[in-house]
Amino acid sequence: MRKTIIAANWKMHLNTHQASLFLHKLDQKVAAHRDVITVLCPNMLALQSLSLQINHRKFKLGAQNCFWRDEGPFTGEVSATMLHGVVQYVIVGHSERRHGFGETDADVRQKVQAVIRNRMVPIICVGETAGERANGETKDVLHGQVTAALANVTSDEIDQIVIAYEPVWAIGSGQSASPNDALDAISFIRGQIKALYGAAAAEAIHILYGGSVDNHNATGYLGSKGIDGLLVGGASLKANVFSSIVEQAHAKHDKKSVK
Ligand code: PGA
Numbered sequence: 001m002r003k004t005i006i007a008a009n010w011k012m013h014l015n016t017h018q019a020s021l022f023l024h025k026l027d028q029k030v031a032a033h034r035d036v037i038t039v040l041c042p043n044m045l046a047l048q049s050l051s052l053q054i055n056h057r058k059f060k061l062g063a064q065n066c067f068w069r070d071e072g073p074f075t076g077e078v079s080a081t082m083l084h085g086v087v088q089y090v091i092v093g094h095s096e097r098r099h100g101f102g103e104t105d106a107d108v109r110q111k112v113q114a115v116i117r118n119r120m121v122p123i124i125c126v127g128e129t130a131g132e133r134a135n136g137e138t139k140d141v142l143h144g145q146v147t148a149a150l151a152n153v154t155s156d157e158i159d160q161i162v163i164a165y166e167p168v169w170a171i172g173s174g175q176s177a178s179p180n181d182a183l184d185a186i187s188f189i190r191g192q193i194k195a196l197y198g199a200a201a202a203e204a205i206h207i208l209y210g211g212s213v214d215n216h217n218a219t220g221y222l223g224s225k226g227i228d229g230l231l232v233g234g235a236s237l238k239a240n241v242f243s244s245i246v247e248q249a250h251a252k253h254d255k256k257s258v259k
Pocket residue numbers: 009166170171172173174210211212213231232233234235
C-alpha cells in the first residue's frame with residue numbers, strides 16, 4: 001500500500017531564523033509515522049541550515065523550485081545538482097511559477113528531468129484555472145500538463161515521481177475542490193499513467209491533492225483510497241494545524257489498510 005505524503009509548501013514565508021524556530025516547534029508536535037512521509041519545503045536560503053537541524057527520520061526536505069541546467073551562466077538560479085544532498089524532493093511547475101513567472105510546459109519537462117537526473121523526487125504540480133474549469137477543459141488541461149511533464153520520463157523512472165493535482169482556483173483562495181472532484185481528477189491522471197506506463201506504475205505512483213487544505217477538510221481527501229496525500233500551503237505555517245493534518249493522515253491510513 002502506498003504511503004501517504006503530506007508536503008508543506010511554506011512559499012516565500014519564514015526567513016532562515018524563523019524557519020529554524022518553526023522547525024523546532026513542528027518537531028515537538030509532529031510524530032514520526034512509518035506510513036506517512038512528511039516533507040517540508042522552505043525557501044531556498046533556509047534549506048541548508050534546516051538540513052543540518054532536521055530530524056531526518058521524521059521529516060524530508062523539499063525545494064520549491066530549481067533550474068533545469070546543472071551549472072552555467074544563469075544568474076540567480078539554483079540547480080538540481082546544487083540541491084542534491086540537501087533535499088530529497090523538489091516541487092516543479094507550481095501554479096505560482098507557471099502563472100506568476102511564465103514557466104511553460106517545456107520548462108517543467110526540463111526541470112523534471114533535472115530533478116530525476118540528480119536523484120531526487122519531483123513533485124509535479126498540475127491543475128486547471130477557474131476559466132478552464134468553467135469551459136469544461138479540466139481533463140484536457142491535465143492531460144496536456146501531465147503528457148508534457150513526463151515526456152522524457154522512462155518506465156524505470158516513473159516510480160520516482162510524485163504528481164500533485166492543484167486546481168489553480170483552489171490555491172490560497174479558501175475554496176478547496178470537493179474530495180469527489182479531487183478524486184475524479186486524480187483518477188483521470190492515474191488512468192493516464194496506466195495508459196503510458198502500465199498498471200503497476202499507475203498503482204505505485206503517488207498523486208496528491210493541494211489547494212486550500214486545512215485541518216478541517218483534510219480528512220475528506222485522506223479518506224479516499226485514490227488520494228495519496230496533500231500539498232499544504234497556508235495551513236502548513238501553523239504548527240498545530242499542520243501536525244493535526246499529519247495525524248489525520250496516519251489515522252486514515254490505518255482505516256484504509258483494514259478495508
Ligand atoms: P494553499 O496552497 O494550501 O495555501 O491553498 C497550496 C499550494 O500552493 O501548494
